[in-house]
Amino acid sequence: MFGLYIHWPYCLSKCPYCDFNSHVAERIDHQAWRRALLTELDHYAARTPGRILTSIFFGGGTPSLMDPATTAALIERARQHWPTANDIEITLEANPGAVDRDKFQAFRDAGINRVSLGVQALDEEALVFLGRRHDRTEALRAIESAATLFSRFSFDLIYARPGQTPAEWRDELRRALPLASAGHLSLYQLTIEEGTRFYLDHAAGRFHIPDDDLAIALWDVTQEEMNRAGMPAYEVSNHARPGEESRHNLLYWRGGEYVGIGPGAHGRIFENGIDYATRQHRAPEIWLKETLTHGHATRTNDPISRRDRAIERVMMGLRLRDGIDPTQFEALGGIALRDVLDGDMLELLIREELIAADSLHAGAPLRVTAKGMPVLNAVIAELVADSDG
């Protein structure tokens, strides 16, 4: 398991709910960006020789705004650095308003074999509220283009929007399901993040998000509909027909190794027996300048203890329906899974049916139940033993 994440920070406009590292620029020097991304890729490749590359993910921002030639160059360079798996997954995030059929074709020619579309809603009104640049028609057209050109594609929807009822959401989901012909959907609940326009609007009382009872009702609708459609949640917010899961995201959740390049990209790499958490400079212009002059714009390169990396793996792994395999866990991090858990709490959580009863019995995975998933954050906070304890 080894992945490559490439961050493209630019968007045509900033969405009011988005707190990711995305920026709007007047003019982008595509030549310079291509050069810089390649340079930083070279830098990290030198730190991670000999891995077998299993996935590449172009995230953003809106990476479908990249020059497809840049995408092609990066994929080609990655293949030169590392041997690649036969079934390598190469995903591109795309926004319906920022891509057309020809451009999709160009990305396919560049080596992209999976796309993830930021559709977010199928209702016109909701699209306006979410500040998306596309309307319903454009969304449907983009889905259709993706479906004809890529055997694997997914799209995102945001639910638990202000005023949304469970019946309305069920209806929207039922309209979405036939469109998700490749068997993957990401369904996120709207969360209000600091530093966004929604944060200010929400604080000022300009809209209200569903309370806990309504949020759980919407969650239940989601699980029902997706289970019925044969696309159960394999992760908190991700649903797929078996076999259609996003391999790159699975790598994060399974605690694998990955390189992250581009502004604000994170990585977890294993070098000389030590795990490192890496992060690149967040500001696009500074990142560009620094990469072109110094070969990379690394801001963080912190060694993390085995225990902390193990805790990260618990945090991430429990998001998966299949949970954490104790044998793999120990093989990856050199620490037994039980050693980072609070044993009394584990028992209690099993009694409360929040953790599967067979967890860790005879090598069975540690797994959160369907009942436990909606309160996963609290489950994790209870379960992970204090680092001094």
Next chain:
Amino acid sequence: MTDLSLIRNFSIIAHIDHGKSTLADRLIQHCGALTDREMKEQVLDSMDIERERGITIKAQTVRLLYKAADGLTYQLNLMDTPGHVDFAYEVSRSLAACEGSLLVVDASQGVEAQTLANVYQAIDANHEIVPVLNKIDLPAAEPERVRQQIEDVIGIDASEAVEISAKTGLNIGAVLEAVVTRLPPPKGDVTKPLQALLVDSWYDSYLGVIILVRVTEGRLKKGMKVRMMQTGASHTIDRVGVFSPKLTDLPELTAGQVGFIIAGIKTVADTQVGDTITDDQKPAAEPLPGFKPSVPVVWCGLFPVDSSQYEHLRDSLAKLRLNDSSFDFQPENSAALGFGFRCGFLGLLHMEIIQERLDREFDLDLITTAPSVVYRMHMTDGEVKELHNPADFPDPVRIDRIEEPWVKATIMVPDEYLGSVLTLCSERRGVQVDLTYVGNRAMAVYRLPLNEIVFDFYDRLKSISKGYASFDYEVDEYLEGELVKVGILVNAEPVDALAFMAHRSQAEYRGRQICERLKDLIPKHLFKIPIQAAIGGRVIARETISAMRKDVTAKCYGGDISRKKKLLEKQKEGKKRMRQFGKVEIPQNAFIEALRMGEPK
């Protein structure tokens, strides 16, 4: 040596906010003891808390020189006394060192409960009393009505009450003239063996222990060897002097005078308030009548939020005690809250002040448990135990009977609120002793169990009377009562710090109220939590906190695990502000909030 006829020792007594400290400031200013630049609001209230809350905690004294209308210069010793009931013992000490009092009454509000309590103490101390009507400049001032009220309620002549405004300085000269002409000079004989009353003592980090004395007979000189008649200890006097209000050295203090001595004493505990100081070489035959020692009547647990601050808390309590021997503390160990101290106070205000000083002056974060009174447990084997802490409640089969302290409370309230006040008193098991009217104000005297007022009686009183009721009490006697310990169980485990004592008739109501409050105070957990109140094994109230159903499950973005980790750290940080109890985390404020009776939910 000053002629005794040119000395006046006097106190100012008043209800809180009637302007006692402002008047003291004006008197000091009028006599020119401080320049305007040195003058700051309420110079005698030297602690921040005193100035902020407008209350006087420690008695203070100042010597003023006043050139009177008769052309003579008088030496005036002013003792500023605390007004609040909790510090009544300080008042009685100050009064014992004086011959007269100024009774300050707000001309717009009239006589209040503390006015009464203090004036009766002054009458008991054989004081000459000069009534002073303050705030005469306010449009709402009704000097005639208040004058009549003073005569009707207190029974002293108010026809010559001085009408002033301490705020504007109006008529301050008339107050000083009244002090000189209407209050008696002290008596005493400088040739007799030394007798000086130890009025108060406090610790100063530069000077050591400073003792405030009133010389009754003889003289007290620098370099002299004195003996404390009660403790028998001898000390050599390093410094003698007065407060003007700055510390001012003098060669001696003589009979009739008030001042300080410093005698190389290290801790306040070595001085006993009310002791008689005499000449070691030529002792007096008899000591002066002393005071009753003050006894803490309200106890509560103080626990550091961070257990590593335990030592710091212990040292801080010890330091505070250097200056305030009236509070007591002993180690306490709670299953819920860890190591801390059980602390005894003179009353609720005293408790609040100590807690506030620990927070401000010593930077301590504390968890406070609900206050409790001292119960007298008569055991079947004849032993009598004092119970300071419900957690120490003995096995009921070994208890013969329990007694609780009662108080005599005086409440003054405008007629229109009387009904609600009487209802409150009877809800709190009060027994009416007296009910009289003065104009449109009623004065209700009740006997009430102290336990019923320690928590929020005063808050409730203020709220049902829109702030117009005033209240004062004195601890009366112990009486047998049908008292039970109510335990609180959270998730089936008893939480010792939440246990409380109650009268059997109220146990169920209070138990239910606390369970309801805890339901709101304890956040939802991943499992449901039963909360029960029980007397022994019998459950009398029950509530359930339902399990948490949903928390945020945000999008996980581009391998940014650090963001998730920050969330986890934030959750763990939040847990630190809770007390782990079994599987349940209880927020620290719950330990006091749950027992606060207040408005019914």
